[in-house]
Amino acid sequence: MASGVTSVLCCPCRCIFCGLLSCILSVVACVLIVAGLVFLTLYLLFRPHLVHATAASADLANFTLTPRTWILRYNLTVAVALRNPNTRIAIRYAAVQADAYYQGQPFGHAALPEFFQDTGERTEVMAQFVGQHPLEGGVAAAAFRKEAIDHARFSLDVKVRAKMSLKVWAFTVPGPRPRIDCPLLIQRRNLTTGAASTEFQPTDCRVWF
Structure with a gap:
């Protein structure tokens, strides 16, 4: 009975944590994708070369x-x-x-x-x-x-x-x-x-x- 009460109490916390972690990972992934696209665009535009x-x-x-x-x-x-x-x-x-x-x-x-x-x-x-x-x-x-x-x-x-x-x-x-x-x-x-x-x-x- 005690283990069932503990599981019920922890479940909302787990949901909040998983949701927050998923949101953070999504934001990081979007930032990396945007940064990669910007870098690729700048590279194709300016074509940098070594001196x-x-x-x-x-x-x-x-x-x-x-x-x-x-x-x-x-x-x-x-x-x-x-x-x-x-x-x-x-x-x-x-x-x-x-x-x-x-x-x-x-x-x-x-x-x-x-x-x-x-x-x-x-x-x-x-x-x-x-x-x-x-x-x-x-x-x-x-x-x-x-x-x-x-x-x-x-x-x-x-x-x-x-x-x-x-x-x-x-x-x-x-x-x-x-x-x-x-x-x-x-x-x-x-x-x-x-x-x-x-x-x-x-x-x-x-x-x-």
Whole structure:
């Protein structure tokens, strides 16, 4: 008898709870469907594309390693060309930073100016790294010695990061944070004559968000 009374008392509560849960799930499903349709519509309307990045030019005026102390002295200049392939979306780049790496170790940092890129525009940003930095571990030093002997052509990486905002018509919205990785093979200038024996070939960079 007691269990029957308990069941009768709990039944209305269960009905109210089930109804409320069903209502909440219906609202969430409607919101997700509407958001998906809006996203699909905007995608089909604006057709967003990743920016294209190329290491257009590079100059390695100095890249030497002191014996025993493994202090890397460098003077590297790299021009990265960015192209906005979108026809309806303009891009503003802020907090643009570039870092140079050798054998996975960062050795130089450069802060670059902010800039605005209209649809279809190509912009070239220049990053210069000058200074000295210790290399850690004998593997990096051994790789340096090998590349120095092999025509002084060094495998470097220049990575660019930025905050991006997108301008669509009169509206500006926050965009993704692009990461650009440019693997480079650059010949150091001759330590005696100051000239490079081979010309740098433009290299495509990888872009992801």
